Amino acid sequence: MSNPGYVSRHNEDYVFDYDPNEDAWTTDLSTLDMSRGERFRDHTFWPFFERLRKEDPVHYCPDSLNGPYWSVTKYNDIMAVDTDHQRFSSEPSIVLFDPEEDFPLPMFIAMDPPKHDVQRKTVSPIVAPNHLAQMEPIIRERAGALLDAVPRGEVFNWVDKISIELTTQMLATLFDFPWEDRRKLTRWSDVATAAPGQGIVESDEQRRMELMECLQYFNGLWDERAKAPPKPDLISMLAHGESTKDMPRQEFLGNLVLLIVGGNDTTRNSITGSVYALNKFPEQFAKLKAKPELIPNLVSETIRWQTPLAFMRRTAIEDVEMRGKLIKKGDKVVMWYVSGNRDDEVIAHPNDFDIERENVRRHLSFGFGIHRCVGNRLGEMQLRIVWEEILKRFDKIEVMGEPKRVYSSFVKGYESLPVRVAS
Numbered sequence: 001m002s003n004p005g006y007v008s009r010h011n012e013d014y015v016f017d018y019d020p021n022e023d024a025w026t027t028d029l030s031t032l033d034m035s036r037g038e039r040f041r042d043h044t045f046w047p048f049f050e051r052l053r054k055e056d057p058v059h060y061c062p063d064s065l066n067g068p069y070w071s072v073t074k075y076n077d078i079m080a081v082d083t084d085h086q087r088f089s090s091e092p093s094i095v096l097f098d099p100e101e102d103f104p105l106p107m108f109i110a111m112d113p114p115k116h117d118v119q120r121k122t123v124s125p126i127v128a129p130n131h132l133a134q135m136e137p138i139i140r141e142r143a144g145a146l147l148d149a150v151p152r153g154e155v156f157n158w159v160d161k162i163s164i165e166l167t168t169q170m171l172a173t174l175f176d177f178p179w180e181d182r183r184k185l186t187r188w189s190d191v192a193t194a195a196p197g198q199g200i201v202e203s204d205e206q207r208r209m210e211l212m213e214c215l216q217y218f219n220g221l222w223d224e225r226a227k228a229p230p231k232p233d234l235i236s237m238l239a240h241g242e243s244t245k246d247m248p249r250q251e252f253l254g255n256l257v258l259l260i261v262g263g264n265d266t267t268r269n270s271i272t273g274s275v276y277a278l279n280k281f282p283e284q285f286a287k288l289k290a291k292p293e294l295i296p297n298l299v300s301e302t303i304r305w306q307t308p309l310a311f312m313r314r315t316a317i318e319d320v321e322m323r324g325k326l327i328k329k330g331d332k333v334v335m336w337y338v339s340g341n342r343d344d345e346v347i348a349h350p351n352d353f354d355i356e357r358e359n360v361r362r363h364l365s366f367g368f369g370i371h372r373c374v375g376n377r378l379g380e381m382q383l384r385i386v387w388e389e390i391l392k393r394f395d396k397i398e399v400m401g402e403p404k405r406v407y408s409s410f411v412k413g414y415e416s417l418p419v420r421v422a423s
């Protein structure tokens, strides 16, 4: 149902003439728009980024569903933008669309100092080494139980049975969220990053309604935790934190959404990506089995190869010249981590999945600078534990068909991956 007072944030006049067979090497670069989810859903984007890195590494797209924007596609340029928060702001948004004026979702990933720094500091203890060490046995037990329960000798969807379930359980643990309702977290995470009309939600309105439901639910939890003595879960930490206890509820929602998405889609798609990659590169799986001490390397290589968040956006605070191009004050700038992670000037044979590569932790997937992923160790730990438990149980996880990919240029991941585990 449409709301008569509602104004869309999107450029409704923009028409995207999508051709899945478009040739990356001959297409007209002057109008090339890499922000379309179709390219990611159909897995056709790689040669376009390869061409941009070679021919136009700081590229201007004059029009898109969210207006004009720049694409930065080379590793070192991305690093330069990401570490320069004085000239590249994270406000008002780190995705291409700006917040709706009457439904802002303030979150610290989309804030600049000093507010960013204060809020980041409040949630950091949840992912501090001592807290992670406490969580490790819980995650291990849950991962083990899920893996023990997979059907043997039958094809099943790895994404739903393992990746989603495990990361959702983890998130429910972080929030001390009612266990039976935990799949709501999965839904809210998907909704939060969904571009209306591209798969998950039909409209901004639907997205807003579902997020309101999320806010109401968490408001209830906040009230409950605020009255009780402090506990080491995220909601209690926010409800009792000196700098956060009086935050407006909309800001609370924004930061929750940030933590839900941060701790959910990214790890989920890394877990699936590792299974898929080891099937595409079976010699790497053989290496892993022979040397399980390579698991930490597998984790980092997966996170580079998969790049679960394809980009982050910044907004230029002043005019900036880059590679002879003038990025004007106010322009949107997209740092395509997914492209920088395949830049062969920095990463050798980048399209290969190589668990013994040198400097395996050198990748852009967690970003850099003041916004560098606060949950990176937690994400890595989950992936490490899953593989430690997989190797204890299964000889092989066989991928039985191509994955269905997410319809988004932001969350780079999988909707389904059919697999079989020997009986």
Ligand code: HEM
Pocket (backbone or CB within 6 Å): 082, 108, 109, 110, 120, 127, 258, 259, 262, 263, 264, 266, 267, 270, 303, 307, 308, 309, 312, 365, 366, 367, 368, 369, 370, 371, 372, 373, 374, 375, 376, 378, 379, 380
């Ligand atoms: C920020 C990726 C796991 C919470 C980020 C950023 C990226 C990212 C690219 C932005 C960096 C930048 O702008 O420079 C990933 C990947 C993960 C992962 C690839 C897993 C493989 C997690 C987990 C959590 C989390 C498990 C949950 C605790 C956050 C938060 C921020 C963030 C709160 C905002 C930090 C800030 O603005 O200061 N993440 N993330 N992430 N991530 Fe993660």
